[in-house]
Amino acid sequence: MSYKTVMVHMDTSARASARLSLALRLARTFGAHVDGLFAMFEPRPREFYVMAGTADYYDTHRRLRHEQRGAIERLFRAELARAQVDGAWIAPEGDPVAAVMQRSRTADLTILGQASLDDPESYIAEHFPETVVLGAGGPVLMVPYTGSFESIGERVLVAWNGSREATRAVHDAMPFITRAARVTIVAASTSFTPAESQAACADLAAMLARHGATTVDITRFDRLAAESTGDALLSYAADGDYDLLVMGAYGHARLQELVLGGATRSILSTMTLPVLMSH
Structure with a gap:
């Protein structure tokens, strides 16, 4: 048995690049394909539009998120090429928890990050890591939000x-x-x-x-x-x-x-x- 498909959760949090680096190291160790799945917290448009004066704010917020997603995608593709690892960028629409859960079930290993109270960008949804761990159907590798992990599994x-x-x-x-x-x-x-x-x-x-x-x-x-x-x-x-x-x-x-x-x-x-x- 080996890990041939590794899925890493990507977002705009400070630790996203560390998770990607770990995923790429593991992919080289096991000869695996890496799926970078972008999923982050998204407010519901309806909750903005029902409040007077918030429509413009939501549109600005949506444009910013689009730019951030583009930056993370460029980082993913550049690091993938540098590591000479096969992989794919995935940015599904809709509920982020459901998206990560669904994709985790066709991966041999799913990599998630621990939420940090000091980094609001690490918040995806209430009980996000717990829900994925219990529903993935396979192994989930949880990475702490602090620390450097040059070796893993030795x-x-x-x-x-x-x-x-x-x-x-x-x-x-x-x-x-x-x-x-x-x-x-x-x-x-x-x-x-x-x-x-x-x-x-x-x-x-x-x-x-x-x-x-x-x-x-x-x-x-x-x-x-x-x-x-x-x-x-x-x-x-x-x-x-x-x-x-x-x-x-x-x-x-x-x-x-x-x-x-x-x-x-x-x-x-x-x-x-x-x-x-x-x-």
Whole structure:
């Protein structure tokens, strides 16, 4: 298995170019095609036109957005040519969440950026990353809004609790895992007894080794009583100098409300390294 189609979300945020650079590096590693999908927040025209004096403002706003989209497209095409990577620019109309979701389902890997309160341009829609992660049907690589990530997937930390979501994430991350110099499995569930934890992680390690993972370690995962699983995972990843966290994403939609698992919610809001999530 490999990633042959990588989709990267492009917008006018400050981190869009960093996501593109990451996508191009991965494309060269895996011999992949890159789809650059442009999607950003767009106010509804009707909400402007019903307010007196706002029609001209909306038209100005629309022209500015068109110019910004053109600039990002030129950047994408120039970087694609410089990296000598095959790719395509995609700028669909309509709901940005639906557009990203639909395209993610025909990609092997989708790259999104974490929203930043300090960068309004990173806002696409309410619960945008969470909705895509839970609905993509495949792996979503979330990139933090701060930090520089020159390597990714060389030192992989796998959060394992034996669930369907964690299983899906491990299989979706196999192209990274089989190339990694070091893979560490950590039991991320308090429901495991020590013996069950060791056995479950050992079975996973054996499976990864059969796929060709060269160095697979199993580690004990301790956390403070007041510390969440998500925070503990991020601390462990930072202390061990890991450059990729692999984990299942937990959640569902309930009566217009997006309900996420605690670890998923915590990681999405406070991530400090790239995280590959699958649901």
